[in-house]
Amino acid sequence: MEEGIITAIRVVPLDHYVLLSFLLFSIGAAGVVFRRNTIIILMCLELMFNSVNLLLTAFSAHHSDPRAQVFVFFIMLVAAAEVTVGLSILVMMKRNVDSVDVNQLNRLKG
Amino acid sequence: MLALFYLFAAISVISALIVVSARNPINSVIALIVCFLSIAGHYILLNAQFLAMVHVIVYTGAIMVLFLFVIMLLNLNKATEPMKSLGMRVAAITGGGLLFITLAAAIRHGVSIQSANPFDAGIGLVRSVGHVLFTEFLLPFEVSSVLFLSAIVGVVMLAKKEKHQPNASVEPLTEAERARRTA
Numbered sequence: 001m002e003e004g005i006i007t008a009i010r011v012v013p014l015d016h017y018v019l020l021s022f023l024l025f026s027i028g029a030a031g032v033v034f035r036r037n038t039i040i041i042l043m044c045l046e047l048m049f050n051s052v053n054l055l056l057t058a059f060s061a062h063h064s065d066p067r068a069q070v071f072v073f074f075i076m077l078v079a080a081a082e083v084t085v086g087l088s089i090l091v092m093m094k095r096n097v098d099s100v101d102v103n104q105l106n107r108l109k110g
Numbered sequence: 111m112l113a114l115f116y117l118f119a120a121i122s123v124i125s126a127l128i129v130v131s132a133r134n135p136i137n138s139v140i141a142l143i144v145c146f147l148s149i150a151g152h153y154i155l156l157n158a159q160f161l162a163m164v165h166v167i168v169y170t171g172a173i174m175v176l177f178l179f180v181i182m183l184l185n186l187n188k189a190t191e192p193m194k195s196l197g198m199r200v201a202a203i204t205g206g207g208l209l210f211i212t213l214a215a216a217i218r219h220g221v222s223i224q225s226a227n228p229f230d231a232g233i234g235l236v237r238s239v240g241h242v243l244f245t246e247f248l249l250p251f252e253v254s255s256v257l258f259l260s261a262i263v264g265v266v267m268l269a270k271k272e273k274h275q276p277n278a279s280v281e282p283l284t285e286a287e288r289a290r291r292t293a
Binding site: 023033039050072077080083087088 | 111112115119122126127129130135138139142145146152153155156157160161164165168169172173176177180181183184186193194199201202203205206207210213214217221222223226227228229230233238239241246247250254257258265268269271288
């Protein structure tokens with residue numbers, strides 16, 4: 001089994017991982033503009049975080065350098081903190097304007 | 111091995127598209143969990159076993175359950191969300207597609223890197239990642255605990271229900287005003 005895992009790094013070219021993470025990032029970026037529900041927008045942000053994590057991990061494995069994986073670990077920590085704050089803001093938004101629609105939050109507009 | 115990569119890639123891309131396009135938020139959360147599990151499969155293919163486990167535990171286990179809790183608590187599990195205007199949707203799809211084409215064109219000659227280190231099968235196991243984390247990145251690791259502490263305090267402050275609002279600046283919307291903004 002260990003042999004199979006090690007050959008996977010050699011067999012799958014780096015380009016494939018780069019293209020996959022570009023595709024996931026583009027889907028997430030389009031989703032942020034596409035949807036009005038704040039909770040879906042937060043989920044699209046998570047998707048973009050994960051595409052970047054995948055790219056860092058692929059480069060780390062091809063470079064044989066564990067530092068990038070430590071960066072991915074820190075990104076996961078920051079994403080966890082960000083999600084808790086974002087969801088509590090969403091709870092407050094639901095309480096104040098009784099909706100999670102981002103189009104309702106245009107009170108700064110004259 | 112290449113077939114396994116394509117399988118995981120197809121699962122992650124299709125479930126990512128479902129996340130964006132599903133009408134019901136619950137379906138979006140389930141699709142995002144599937145996407146995260148397939149990304150964990152990618153990590154295992156890359157021999158990053160520590161990250162795969164942390165990813166499953168933190169993202170799929172904690173963050174997505176938090177999303178589900180919020181959806182259930184706020185009673186959002188109805189597909190009543192109004193769509194954005196047609197022009198905005200077309201702009202979103204065009205923008206995302208153009209972003210992908212631009213990024214993909216940047217690597218059209220292929221990515222070739224000179225490996226900085228000789229190949230090592232132990233990269234990504236708990237031993238090597240933990241060694242780097244607790245020697246070279248010890249200070250950022252400790253600082254991240256301060257980040258979590260501030261996040262905890264901020265969340266409690268934000269989500270706490272205020273007892274009385276003598277001069278509340280945010281009053282609830284009237285029905286007519288909401289209908290005008292939703293239109």
